[in-house]
Amino acid sequence: MWFSKNKNKKASIPQSPLTSPAEESKQKVVIKLKTSLQQNIKTIQEALGKSSDIVTREIRIGKQGNIKAGILYTDGLTDTASLQNFILETLMLDLNEIDLQEKASPEQNLISVLKDVALTVGEIKEITSLEVIITSLLSGDTILLIDGYAQVLVISNKKWAERAVSEPTAQTVVRGPQEGFNENLRVNTALIRRRIKDPNLRIESKEIGVRTKTNIAIVYIQDIANEKIVEEVRLRLDRIDIDGVLEGGSLEALIQDSTYSPFPTILNSERPDVVASELLEGRIAIVVDGTPFVLVVPALFVQFFQSPEDYNQRTIIGSLVRFLRFIAFGISLLAPSVYIAITTFHQAMLPPSLLISLAAQREGVPFPAFIEVLIMEVTFEILREAGIRMPRSIGSAMSIVGAFVIGTAAVEAGLVSAMMVIVVSITAITSFVPASYEIAISVRIIRFVFIALAATFGIFGIVIGLIALVLHLCSLRSFGVPYMSPLAPFNVSDQKDTFIVFPIWKMTTRPHLIGKKNMVKQQDSASAKPAPPKK
Amino acid sequence: MKKYIFGLLFFSLFLSGCWDRRELNQLAIAVAFGFDKVDDEYLVSAQVVVPSEMSVNGGTGKSQVTLFTARGETVYEAFRKMTKESPRKIYPGHLQMLVIGEELAEEGIGKSLDVLSRDPEIRPDFYVVIAKESAATDILNVTTTIESVPANKMFKSLKVSEEAWAGTKSINLDELLTDLISEGKEAAVTGIRLIGDPKIGSSKQNVESIKPAATLQYDHLAVFKGDKLVGWLNENETVAYSYISNTVKSTARPISCPNEGVATIEVIKSKAEVKGDVKNGKPEININVQVKGNVGSVQCEINLNDLETIAELEKSFEKKGEENGKRTIESLQKNYNVDIFGFGEAIHRSNPKEWHKLKNNWDEEFSELTTNIKVDLTILRTGTTDRTFLEKVQE
Numbered sequence: 001m002w003f004s005k006n007k008n009k010k011a012s013i014p015q016s017p018l019t020s021p022a023e024e025s026k027q028k029v030v031i032k033l034k035t036s037l038q039q040n041i042k043t044i045q046e047a048l049g050k051s052s053d054i055v056t057r058e059i060r061i062g063k064q065g066n067i068k069a070g071i072l073y074t075d076g077l078t079d080t081a082s083l084q085n086f087i088l089e090t091l092m093l094d095l096n097e098i099d100l101q102e103k104a105s106p107e108q109n110l111i112s113v114l115k116d117v118a119l120t121v122g123e124i125k126e127i128t129s130l131e132v133i134i135t136s137l138l139s140g141d142t143i144l145l146i147d148g149y150a151q152v153l154v155i156s157n158k159k160w161a162e163r164a165v166s167e168p169t170a171q172t173v174v175r176g177p178q179e180g181f182n183e184n185l186r187v188n189t190a191l192i193r194r195r196i197k198d199p200n201l202r203i204e205s206k207e208i209g210v211r212t213k214t215n216i217a218i219v220y221i222q223d224i225a226n227e228k229i230v231e232e233v234r235l236r237l238d239r240i241d242i243d244g245v246l247e248g249g250s251l252e253a254l255i256q257d258s259t260y261s262p263f264p265t266i267l268n269s270e271r272p273d274v275v276a277s278e279l280l281e282g283r284i285a286i287v288v289d290g291t292p293f294v295l296v297v298p299a300l301f302v303q304f305f306q307s308p309e310d311y312n313q314r315t316i317i318g319s320l321v322r323f324l325r326f327i328a329f330g331i332s333l334l335a336p337s338v339y340i341a342i343t344t345f346h347q348a349m350l351p352p353s354l355l356i357s358l359a360a361q362r363e364g365v366p367f368p369a370f371i372e373v374l375i376m377e378v379t380f381e382i383l384r385e386a387g388i389r390m391p392r393s394i395g396s397a398m399s400i401v402g403a404f405v406i407g408t409a410a411v412e413a414g415l416v417s418a419m420m421v422i423v424v425s426i427t428a429i430t431s432f433v434p435a436s437y438e439i440a441i442s443v444r445i446i447r448f449v450f451i452a453l454a455a456t457f458g459i460f461g462i463v464i465g466l467i468a469l470v471l472h473l474c475s476l477r478s479f480g481v482p483y484m485s486p487l488a489p490f491n492v493s494d495q496k497d498t499f500i501v502f503p504i505w506k507m508t509t510r511p512h513l514i515g516k517k518n519m520v521k522q523q524d525s526a527s528a529k530p531a532p533p534k535k
Numbered sequence: 536m537k538k539y540i541f542g543l544l545f546f547s548l549f550l551s552g553c554w555d556r557r558e559l560n561q562l563a564i565a566v567a568f569g570f571d572k573v574d575d576e577y578l579v580s581a582q583v584v585v586p587s588e589m590s591v592n593g594g595t596g597k598s599q600v601t602l603f604t605a606r607g608e609t610v611y612e613a614f615r616k617m618t619k620e621s622p623r624k625i626y627p628g629h630l631q632m633l634v635i636g637e638e639l640a641e642e643g644i645g646k647s648l649d650v651l652s653r654d655p656e657i658r659p660d661f662y663v664v665i666a667k668e669s670a671a672t673d674i675l676n677v678t679t680t681i682e683s684v685p686a687n688k689m690f691k692s693l694k695v696s697e698e699a700w701a702g703t704k705s706i707n708l709d710e711l712l713t714d715l716i717s718e719g720k721e722a723a724v725t726g727i728r729l730i731g732d733p734k735i736g737s738s739k740q741n742v743e744s745i746k747p748a749a750t751l752q753y754d755h756l757a758v759f760k761g762d763k764l765v766g767w768l769n770e771n772e773t774v775a776y777s778y779i780s781n782t783v784k785s786t787a788r789p790i791s792c793p794n795e796g797v798a799t800i801e802v803i804k805s806k807a808e809v810k811g812d813v814k815n816g817k818p819e820i821n822i823n824v825q826v827k828g829n830v831g832s833v834q835c836e837i838n839l840n841d842l843e844t845i846a847e848l849e850k851s852f853e854k855k856g857e858e859n860g861k862r863t864i865e866s867l868q869k870n871y872n873v874d875i876f877g878f879g880e881a882i883h884r885s886n887p888k889e890w891h892k893l894k895n896n897w898d899e900e901f902s903e904l905t906t907n908i909k910v911d912l913t914i915l916r917t918g919t920t921d922r923t924f925l926e927k928v929q930e
Contacts (some may be wrong), residue, residue, distance in 0.1 A: 344556045348628040348658065355564060355629055356684075360590035362559040369558060456552025 037147035068147035077140030079159035123156035185289035191272035212244035219285040248291040262442035265478035267299035282515030298478035307435035319500035328433035337454035345458030361417040370455035563623035566686035569671030571636035579613035634671040645762035659708035667726035677736040701786035719879020722759040775863035796835025811881035813889040856910035
């Protein structure tokens with residue numbers, strides 16, 4: 001039974017002495033502070049390896065300065081103005097005349113007195129654990145140590161350089177709020193809170209990353225969001241055991257349902273209005289500190305085609321644009337493969353004049369259509385990637401070269417046919433029409449599979465590919481919700497916001513599978529319909 | 536392991552692909568075929584597009600089509616033999632025209648058409664025409680203006696003239712085959728003629744002059760008995776045939792005015808009803824043609840504001856139409872004994888039982904068939920003026 005032994009060995013590995021740093025920290029005993037000020041400062045400094053950005057200041061407070069105290073903060077993360085005005089000034093000048101020792105009683109030691117009476121700062125905590133103290137210090141809090149006490153005061157006066165709330169760059173709209181999330185978790189939750197002033201809006205905080213200790217917030221509306229999905233989100237976040245999370249994307253990778261699917265199962269948005277409307281539908285937002293992109297779960301396929309503009313525009317226009325996005329998705333997915341299939345297998349499908357015109361363009365092109373498409377598509381992908389990475393100042397030079405190389409010059413050199421340039425251009429343009437960039441990237445990959453299928457089997461191959469694609473999409477789930485709903489499983493009332501956008505007053509219910517707990521959005525569509533007053 | 540086996544099976548799928556793959560520049564796109572008979576062999580000619588000359592940039596000024604010919608015991612053999620001459624395999628999927636030489640038509644066209652109805656690449660929606668007084672190869676060897684691909688010219692010309700003039704009758708392979716196998720209807724196919732000098736006609740020079748030295752023109756209607764050409768109908772008879780077979784979309788018809796001079800009626804709608812009947816074992820056909828038209832031109836002194844004048848014009852048109860129809864049917868009954876109108880089918884529809892007795896002897900029955908033709912014109916409009924200005928023109 002060699003294999004079963006092997007299995008046992010494998011299972012025992014986590015318990016071996018070679019533990020990961022993450023596990024090591026868990027097993028650490030909580031180190032408490034001593035009463036000596038000097039010793040305490042030394043302990044903290046040693047724990048931080050005497051980093052140059054940690055500022056230590058020893059002061060004397062009380063009558064005649066008979067009490068030794070120490071202040072520690074991280075330079076650059078702490079608001080030095082408030083440190084001076086409300087901490088140093090209070091302690092060193094205002095308290096000069098008062099005998100603090102006298103005020104302290106057995107029930108209330110000096111530390112508590114300072115906290116309750118003296119320091120005019122909003123958030124303040126008494127802490128004894130060294131680990132917590134260090135985390136707070138590194139997050140930008142100020143630490144106040146008093147000689148003779150084994151507790152410290154952690155005073156919250158964080159402030160660091162950050163980007164202001166500015167216009168979203170990746171998800172723009174013509175009409176709608178021009179406000180986007182930034183890198184600060186609190187600003188981001190505030191932007192959401194400002195839109196939903198419901199007491200049921202819950203913001204739960206968590207820390208992810210053993211080393212980065214990234215703050216994240218789970219945001220949901222308690223009486224709408226499905227409790228099971230919220231619990232699932234908590235579970236998946238708790239399961240994470242990684243040294244660091246620096247961006248929402250890596251968090252997404254850690255909690256998403258299917259890693260190898262080209263389709264995203266978590267929506268991200270940098271628009272507070274989008275996140276707020278998703279919350280109102282019963283979804284759950286995950287705000288990650290340091291990322292201007294907020295994650296939203298569960299995400300459905302059709303959601304990636306919904307833009308906030310659909311609702312800001314008139315309903316007919318919104319519907320047309322929504323429908324256009326689905327068509328563009330189809331074109332972007334299939335245009336090159338259909339072109340290959342028709343020109344190399346099913347020439348009879350073309351009208352005679354078009355066939356002759358295409359044949360005329362292909363005269364002298366040395367490659368088969370398949371290779372031609374690959375050349376063009378790969379060139380385009382490279383150009384697109386280069387366009388994102390390169391310094392902005394050479395952007396215009398690059399676009400000229402790109403347009404010229406993949407357009408005119410390639411055709412004139414007889415490398416590709418003119419029609420192929422049109423096909424690839426249309427593919428490229430349409431791939432940016434869906435409201436979400438994520439779905440555009442996924443199409444990018446699948447397109448190549450379809451090109452290969454079309455080059456080997458023609459339309460037959462494309463149909464096989466489409467069947468496989470639909471099967472795959474239907475097998476996906478996002479936090480337990482079928483990815484293709486409300487199309488599969490089909491739900492009639494959810495169709496009001498799928499391919500066409502119904503008037504707002506007709507959307508009386510929330511998405512069936514997500515807002516199940518509290519389905520009704522507005523009571524009665526008949527009374528909500530705008531109409532002149534009745535006599 | 537399972538994964539690898541699955542992957543292997545999946546990729547082996549791709550091995551079965553590509554067998555019918557052809558790039559566009561591996562095709563010789565044939566737009567017209569010509570069938571002739573020469574010394575017991577088929578002479579097949581294919582008019583093939585030269586794509587490089589068709590490009591938007593204008594090409595090099597050479598002819599936009601080329602003609603490949605090959606001889607063979609069967610048409611199919613000849614097609615394949617064509618690769619001796621052509622650098623690419625003939626692709627017949629976009630065939631527009633089939634021209635059949637008069638000689639072959641007289642011998643019978645059936646045998647040569649089998650390949651066209653059998654080959655999966657060929658769509659049977661191309662027009663079939665008969666080369667009158669010439670070989671099909673010669674017809675395909677003429678350059679044309681406006682439409683620089685001669686097959687396109689032939690195709691569009693036939694389509695437009697059928698819709699606007701009614702003196703021609705288009706028939707595609709599908710319809711032709713249906714007519715050939717039908718018991719109560721014989722085939723009739725439009726003829727095409729080469730007018731002018733065929734030598735200059737094949738050169739680019741031909742289309743460089745304003746009036747080309749050689750042109751292609753549709754004329755006459757070939758009448759078939761079985762699959763053999765037996766004779767030709769002239770233009771007037773073709774018009775009558777179009778009316779009766781209900782293919783008139785629009786046409787112009789001169790009629791005589793009540794007093795003297797002529798006027799033209801523009802026909803804008805025509806609907807023919809052919810009803811069969813058997814009386815005392817004798818078949819009888821009643822044709823009722825409902826025509827709607829406008830007064831197209833007036834070259835006589837009449838008052839179009841007068842309803843009676845309109846009625847007279849209508850009567851004049853009806854009389855002329857009825858006479859023409861009667862004459863055409865009689866001529867077919869006497870000269871060729873061929874029922875191209877599908878009167879047999881009409882009888883079959885109305886009296887299926889009687890038809891089974893008549894069908895074996897239908898040609899004789901047809902020649903003695905009683906036909907009643909009635910034309911009914913309704914004039915709708917008279918154009919932008921009522922009285923013609925000719926009245927005021929000083930002599």
